Amino acid sequence: MLFRLCCCLIVLSLYSLFSQESFPFLDIEKTGAADFIRQNPDYNGDNAVIIILDTGVDMGVDGLKYLPDGDIKVIDAQDFSREGDIYYEKAEKISADEESYLQNSAGFRLYGINRLKFQPVDSIYYIGVLREEKFKNTTIPDIDNNGKSNDQFGFTVFETEDDWVAYIDLDGDTHIDDEEAVFNYKKKYQSIQFGIKDNKKKRDMASFAVNIFPEDYRINFHYDGSGHATHVAGIAAGYHIFNQNGLNGIAPGAKIISLKIGDCRLSGGATTSGSMLRAYEYGLAFAKKYDGPVVFNMSFGIGSETEGLAEMDLMLDDMLAENPDVFFCLSAGNEGPGISTIGLPAASKLSLSVGALNTVSSARNVYGANLRTDKLFVFSSRGGELYKPDVIAPGAAASTIPFFSTDEIKWGTSMASPQAAGAIALIMSAAVQQNPPLTIDGALLKKAVINSAIPVQNYLLIEQGHGVINIPKAFKFYKKYVSELTNDILLGYNISTLSPIYENERGQTAYWRFGGYLPDAGHKQRFYIDPVFRENASANERHSFYRSFNLSSTASWLKTNKNSTYIKGEQSAVVDVYFDQSQLRNPGVYCAKINGFLKDGWLSGDNPENLEFELLATAVIPVVFNEQNDWYWKSSNIDLDAGNIHRLFFEIPDEFSSAVIKLNSSQNKNCVLRSYLFDPKGIDVPLNLYLNPEKRDFDIARISKNDLKPGIWELDLYADFRNESSIKFDVEISFSRLKIDPEIVDGVDIKNGDMPSGSIKVTNKSRTLFEGRLSGEISGIQRERQIYDNSDLLEIPFAIDQNCEKVTFDIEVPVGTFNQLTDFAVNIKDYSDKTLKTDGFTYHKLSIDFYPPESGDYFLELIPAFASGYSKEWSAKFTESYYSFNKIPIDAAGFELYPGVEKTIEFSIKGNLQVAPENYNVFGELQINSNTKNYHQVKIPIKIDTSLD
Secondary structure, three states: OOOOOOOOOOOOOHHHHHOOOOOOOOOOOOOOHHHHHHHOOOOOOOOOEEEEEEOOOOOOOOOOOEOOOOOEOEEEEEEOOOOOEEEOEEOEEEEEOOEEEEEOOOOOEEEOHHHOOOOOOOOOOEEEEEEHHHHOOOOOOOOOOOOOOOOEEEEEEEEOOOOEEEEEOOOOOOEOOOOOEEOOHHHHOOOEOOOOOOOOOOOOOOOEEEEEEHHHOEEEEEOOOOOHHHHHHHHHHOOOHHHOOOOOOOOOOOEEEEEEOEOOOOHHHOEOOOHHHHHHHHHHHHHHHOOOOEEEEEOOOEEOOOOOOOHHHHHHHHHHHHOOOEEEEEEOOOOOOOOOOOEEOOOOOOOEEEEEEEOHHHHHHHHOOOOOOOEEOOOOOOOOOOOOOOEEEEOEEEOOOOOOOOOOEEEOHHHHHHHHHHHHHHHHHHHHOOOOOOOOOHHHHHHHHHHHOEOOOOOOHHHHOOOEOOHHHHHHHHHHHHHHOOOOOEEEEEEEEEOOOOOOOEEOOEEEOOOOOOOOOOOOEEEEEEEEEOOOOOHHHHHHOEEEEEEEEOOOOEEEOOOEEEEEOOOOEEEEEEEOHHHOOOOEEEEEEEEEEEOOOOOOOOOHHHEEEEEEEEEEEOEOOOOOOOOEEEEEEEEEOOOOEEEEEEEOOOOOOEEEEEEEOOOOOOOOEEEEEEOOOOOEEOOOOEEEOOOEOEEEEEEEHHHOOOOEEEEEEEEOOOOOOOEEEEEEEEEEOEEEEOOOEOOOEOOOOOOOEEEEEEEEOOOOOEEEEEEEEEEEEEEEEEEEEOOOOEEEEEEEOOOEEEEEEEEEOOHHHHOOEEEEEEEEEEOOOOEEEEEEOOOOEEEEEEOOOOOEEEEEEEEEEEOOOOOOOEEEEEEEEEEEEEEEEEEEEEEEEOEOOEEEEEEEEOOOOOOOOOOOEEEEEEEEEEOOOOOOEEEEEEEEOOOOO
């Protein structure tokens, strides 16, 4: 969004601006940005451009209007989501009495055209209407803030001698002679607001930038409908945020380009097909022409199903390989704290992926928490299959927001990535101001940033990457790299090794989370280190290339078969590693790496600046459940400081039927403990399990077999960073082992005059007596089907009758399809086109519940955003479940199950089953609830065809 506000700009000297104390609400100290600018006031991002790919930056708010020298900060604004598109038509010009007006084909009129400063060079006017109802599914349905949401704002567009121009009826009175001419934003940097002309009464809601596309008969109104992009921009490059002298972002001297990729009518401002790709292509085209450094920031993404191999991951890598003088900063994702949760496209190998740090200063001044040391935010995505994130940066801030918003404090890796982008802008700005100027080389700059980062104690490599960005140190490294390796033909290294988690079993790290297997001295794991040459490297240069390395391990359990290696020509260096399993006996996650340092030459020695490559290894040792521990495990008196995480890995046993996780604490008032559960691929499974000893000192979660796939799972227990002290607690995990036949009840007996009845056979596979009771319900009707489409918008109608309490849609797309996307948004609407529910896929499965406000007709919108911009054939498993207000109970007597004995348990349905429509089933579930202390609950689905066919 863009706001045009008048202000008096007082330009102080750069030294006085940047020598004062910073504001703790936006931490510019942790990365060294404040010190870097204090010591070098000219290195404030001057001449650098930060391209923000997001929901659209509002350049009208304080902090994003001007640069320190008084020039405009936001120099371009484009909308690739197409949310702001309005199409226009050729106008009919009508003269009546003394007043001429324009009219469209529907009879809408605009007056005052004869008094406009500019007139069309060819006497042709075009006319269109921006209807306020276009915004009814956004956060600002009343864009002119007059209390109504059905206003109409007409506009005319025409070509002048110099350019295309628009006159827009901003106050909605159908007269445009009191409006100013508006040109494409990057021509005159104009922003507009809708509303009355009286500034004493007018309160702006949103600012818009205009771009005219005459070849499409289209005008676009770029704005920020969520506030996300505006907040991000302030962190990266804000200057005088909230009109406060000294409250700046990381690179206050940097210019901004806003490339809108997210449609704010969709959940989370989701991307649309091709919006991300088109924005990058536009930004790269700008960078080729611009005489200065350019860094991209994208605080956007979804969960990654196949880390590093999604279509957008690979596209970004290709772009960076082809454009070595630009830099991409990406938010790592907010799917933590589980390992293997790096998002898409943050898994891009050549981009800088950034995790979120909760600093002592930010915790205290923004959230009132008293952390003793910096902590990673719990949500920050972690690595595993990949050595990601690359670095971490402060992930919370009070920053710029549009006027309609009151949410100036936000947290997320979305806030950490612009910290990094601002840091890169500072280093680039400093580099081009050297005498002579230093070349901007993205690969060397990334190397400098990661090698100079400062690790945070007590965090794994796959949690924090290389640590916290340190701008002064990174600039020092970068100067050394550029000055001493000016003729280097190497772009970097490609690391590959065995990784069974991938379909082709090739990955970038030694990641072992499979049934307890680890490479040992007799079965070493081989890494291949391949040189990646720059595109301009000649055949002779490639052939003659030689580089040697010293090898060292960061942990005694990670062994290698050699102390040094080398690369000759285009051949791979080969390094074998293995794990000393005698040091890996306790359950947990172990992470270490083999470092490859330059062996000789200018940059030699085992110092951080000389690090060339890293071979990452991760071993997950789970708790094992078996007959020896009676499928039960407990850990007592765990003492967890505020902001810390206790990780538990456990392997799902064979022939289990349910799981129970219990938490218990009887101490430490005013403390909160939260829990997070992740499947073997790092995908979170909802777990409503927490402790607040003032209100809840015991909690239990029951998990069905259907929700627990085989493999090694991760349970993370997190002490809220706002806790005033450590929290002590116990955790228990147990599994029941009941064999159920059938696993799905698909039929019952119906006799004249009797209630429907049925039975199941249950065998107790454990060693102890099981006492329980069978119950359940018939919930409603359900349909499962496969849907197919080849577009990026599929509408599925559905009807709700008076007996329907809610409907649940379960949608599953193939992983291969999901890897082609940048988002997958879902809307539920009524037939007035009003959005009643929004959601979106994080991974390839989504379940969405809808409680209808009334009976009637609705429709579901499925909106996949294809990375390539071209819609492709796609399919999904689609299940719709309609839950009735009048559920039918199922009852049975209590029972005892002795080990190894099969027992038939009968049940009766306390009502008549409805006749389901064609292709539908009656559905529900049976539950076996344990009477013992472990509280196990086994669920058996019911799916019965009661149709008349």
